[in-house]
Amino acid sequence: MKIGSDIVKVYKDVHIWVGIVAGLMLFVAFYGGAITMFEKPLERWATPPSSLAAPPPLERAPELVSAVLAAHPEAARHYLVMVETAPDAPARVMWRVPGEIRRQFTEYAASFDADGKLQVERVRKTPVAQLIDTLHQHVGLPFPDVVSRNMMGVVALLYAVALVSGVIVLLPTLVKDLFALRVGRNIKRMWLDVHNALGIVSLPFHLVMALTCVIFAFHDPVYALQDKIVYPNGIQWGEEHAPAQPTNSTPLPPAELLRRVNEQLPAFHVYGFSFEQHEGRLEGRVTGLDIRYGTRARTYSSTHFDPYTGEVDTHDLPGHMDDWDTAVNAFFMLHFGSFGGNTVRWMYLLLGLAGAMLFYTGNLLWLESRRRKERGTAPVVQKRSTRVMANLTVGVSLGCVAGMSATIAATKWLPARVADLAAWHEGIYFAVFTLAIAWSFLRGAARSAAELLWLCAALTLAIPLSSLAGVWGVGGTWNHAGAGWVIDLSATVAVPVFLLIAAHSRRRMMKGHADSVWSPRTVPLPP
Incomplete structure (x- = not known):
């Protein structure tokens, strides 16, 4: 496919600058989103x-x-x-x-x-899973929900622009460069190959994430438009299918309700019932899961039922929805990966981590490309803006990783010591995150990259060690036998990965180009 070089140049500039603006926030969103794929095991692991x-x-x-x-x-x-x-x-x-x-x-x-x-x-359910989900939804911003969500929507739109422009830039060399990984002295070329491969292979996933994030961020205006176009009488929030006024004064016992729900929905695995007083009558919802269908929530579906007759209103359940609600449900299902069971969850976990890597490598490419072309033997002097971006890339990315590991590891220790668990978990995350950024500016990107990766490895190792302390009952810790083992396993696997990346980062610092932003050596200004 032949595309003019001038067009490629325009789209390349758009891709680079949009990626730089949104990349660090998207790193936090994707890394946190990958962890939330196992939100329920994390909640169980973290609850005393x-x-x-x-x-x-x-x-x-x-x-x-x-x-x-x-x-x-x-x-x-x-x-x-x-x-x-x-x-x-x-x-x-x-x-x-x-x-x-x-x-x-x-x-x-x-x-x-x-x-x-x-x-x-x-x-005392430890709110660490909710904190990570909130960071994921708010792209790491510590602002009120309405502000962070709108900013997340803008970032998602920029993200979509970066995806489209990146594909256009790569089209002329797509076949040749797709699976190329040229390892050698040209570090920029190697990172470009990694970046391109990650971007193209996971492109459908990223397009789904970008589109669904825009919908989630601006769902209020979408509902307002839907209210006028789709529903002639306005959206009847829960009123269209409200249960009739009961003729009996006593609701059915839960065991009988379970029997009647199972008769109506034989493939629906019931988790529980909720009951609420509304205008003098008791209303009910049943929560569970039908593994044949994707769900709007990550791990369950729920719908109304009549607690006096056991009759289930199935219109909210996947497999029983009308076409419009099925389409809306698909947005949530595709974003949350709530279909296909654990196979899809693991796939989304890996795609989420690969997405975080995509944004990190994008910043690395920009930093490497900032090095001015050498003239003769004169060394290149890096601009201050380049060093600032390098420090931010290291501090924000590794600060996010270290902060999340630290607050997860603290779940086994805090409940026996503090009252406001939510405030402590949030404080731990943002304290580690802020200190990591400060450390990267204090030490410089070259030195701090390896040092913060060591910190990430240590804090991630603290997660399974905290569970081990719970087995022995150290300091009021605990461990649920068989619950949340995926958390300990994933953290244990991540530790050597962080150490390996740290070793490569240190090697790059010691043996790389002296005039690179990744070198701690000071390059004198040319006379």
């Missing part, structure tokens, strides 16, 4: 064990609900009956009480002790 007695059988759930509502009337507003319990949902009956801050809740769980008396405890 419950002190409650073992959950009573589902058949005794009505008795437990009655005891909870008698002792805690506020639970009647919204409570859960769990069919399946887990470390992050340890009781048969749970409920939430709204906090003073919007969208924050205090969660409680209940059981019966050996004497049949009501036990209640506050669930």
